[in-house]
Amino acid sequence: MSLSVTLRHRLGTLDLDVAFEAPGGVTALFGRSGAGKTSVVNAVAGLLQPDSGSIVLNGKSLLSQGGTSVPKHRRRIGYVFQDARLFPHLSVRGNLLYGARNDHGLQRVTDLLGIGDLLRRRPRALSGGEAQRVAIGRALLSEPELLIMDEPLAALDAARKAEILPYLERLRDEAGLPILFVSHSVEEVARLATTLVLMDRGRVVRTGPAADLLADPTLAPIFGPRMAGAVLPGRIAAQHDDGLTEIAVSGGRLFLPATAGAPGDPLRVRIAAQDVMLALDRPENVSALNILSATVTEVQPGQGPGVMVQLRAGDDLLLARITRRSADALGLRPGTPCFAVLKSVAVAQGAVGRG
Template sequence: MTIEARFFLDRGDFTLDVDLVIPGQGVTALFGRSGSGKTTILRCLAGLERIREGRLRFHGETWQEGRRWMPVHKRPLGYVFQEASLFPHLKVRDNLLYGFKRLRPDRRRLALNDISALLGLADLLDRYPDALSGGQRQRVAIGRALLTSPQLLLMDEPMASLDVTSKGEILPYLERLRDELSIPVVYVSHAIEEVARLADHMVLLEAGRVLAQGPLQTLLTRTDLPLAHSEQASAIIEGTVAAHHVSDHLTELAFAGGTLLISHQARAVGTPLRARILARDVSVALTRPDGSSVLNALEVRVSDISDDPQPGYVILTLDTGGQPLLARVSLRSCRQLALAKGQTVWAMVKGVAVA
């Protein structure tokens, strides 16, 4: 089941011209610079932009095509904006239940207790919005949208107005939403660290057009796209928690290409975990170095060598157990090591972030 969309909108100074195929499960990130069309696409999906040249099918049901148009209030979706926009005169409980009470009983698939537990709101139900932190307010806004039992959740940069501490507070709850609810999410962001942590699928936008769309792991490491050549170029490694080294405050992540030691994570052994590795934090060696302070060394195969816009550097694409890894190394090092496609080398990973 998928979401298929074709939108064309000409505003003179901005033109949106996109064809989209969005998976019917997981989190799809609309990613690009400001003005690339992310929010406009979200508004088209919601029906807030009524455009003449458009087509939208959701799980086989036509929401828009030709003269056929499903109005906003009939589309089974929830919308979370940048600002929480809670009702200041209502307590958290009543804010959460605002849409729920207006929903026919036979359409209620989620209950207040379930959403309160999922988003950690149980202790906040009797507070007013002015007594909440920014992260708490946004969690209430997400809960309010979920309690309308949507079949699709649209999120427009829900953490854009939050400080670093509040973002760190809300991210684990968004991960729980992704992992525990079978509601497809379309998530708008221009922060790659958010996308790397939450998304499964990505639509990369530039000036109102789609540069590429596909699995997140693939788009991050495609060297024909700008992401792999940016300062924040990175790769995602998907694995499971293999062990905890309590005395060293480390967690061991296992995947087909080996193991990685990362900072301690309060997750049970056997649970899925993803790690983000920046290209600048990976160096290569022809043999496994001894006596190094770098904890993580992976035997990898060089699958591609491409020029980097940064003078004097190249980008290596490395295969590690079927998952791609990027390394930004100097052109001189590449020549000295005589690196070539198909060669087996060791990747030394200096930094690993939980993604």
């Protein structure tokens, strides 16, 4: 499963000129409002006819350089918008099956999204998170070859986002189709994305594996210094009686607030750069439980008094945001051995997702 996109289009004062490859999994288009993200996915879906370009999905041309365009109703693309856009006169079951060839996949989709007990309800009786899950289910039951999700969590409050994110992780891991996910939320991208396409003012800045780009200190200005952070893959090692979950990562063990799961379950943990402290000697008699042996791989100056330090801990990359004064005092440079220190309570539950 793959998607290849090359587009050029004039949008008012914005010149859209993008090219990227999206393999299987979740490819997130990330950037500030006005970067052109929605225009890109609209062109892929056939809702926007670009001035020129090509779109190839699973080896089939949807748009050729010569201008031949497959009509949107023949592209086999499911689209989930910011708002659920459910039909108010239909039940949840009726909404789910609208556009479906039959109901053969209904049970699997309702189990996947946890909406089996909602089938008789009307949309007005649903919460925002439930309505979005129904909208996703409707898109899946149309048997698409690609699922587009344009800011699907933007209209939800924090509680509803926390409710729906685990279902999106299941969708990524179990649905078996590529997903093009538009977002300007670093937290959502860190939880869901396998591939990242960074956009700014109609251009692709960088594209690549999400874990690599999130841990790149040169990209911190795009994510925002306060939001920059790396994602570490790991597995649950143990659940402790004092409310902590022990997670094995390549560089050691992390103790985090209780996270649902059994020993062996894979997880991905986002650690914000601003929550990481550095020391040249292993700290003793400190309250922080998480201390990882690391090596500095890059020191990137930022605007103002801060620097972004990239570290390698085991096989994984970390980021630490510290002052330039501290970096100079510690003599940090590529190759410097050090210890990364992280408070357990610094990692919120929303920063820990399914691996």
